[in-house]
Amino acid sequence: MPPPETTTKPPFSSPLRGGTEGWKSELAGAIRSGEELIDILALPESLREGARRSAEGFPVVVPRSYLARMEVGNPRDPLVLQVLP
Numbered sequence: 001m002p003p004p005e006t007t008t009k010p011p012f013s014s015p016l017r018g019g020t021e022g023w024k025s026e027l028a029g030a031i032r033s034g035e036e037l038i039d040i041l042a043l044p045e046s047l048r049e050g051a052r053r054s055a056e057g058f059p060v061v062v063p064r065s066y067l068a069r070m071e072v073g074n075p076r077d078p079l080v081l082q083v084l085p
């Protein structure tokens with residue numbers, strides 16, 4: 001019986017952790033506007049003014065992998081609440 005194959009991948013390797021290109025491309029494609037996030041997630045227009053005001057002091061950076069976990073149309077989604085007021 002041959003020995004099990006060994007791998008040179010570090011533990012916890014993933015597209016986001018496996019190398020520098022993963023996280024760089026993740027940040028390059030991130031959503032950087034609360035207004036864009038509201039549009040993509042079909043959130044209520046009433047959030048738009050608060051998103052504009054908060055962006056003045058707190059930049060929005062939402063990687064698409066994080067965005068994919070948010071519930072469309074739900075302004076009370078816990079992940080949405082992490083990035084929008």
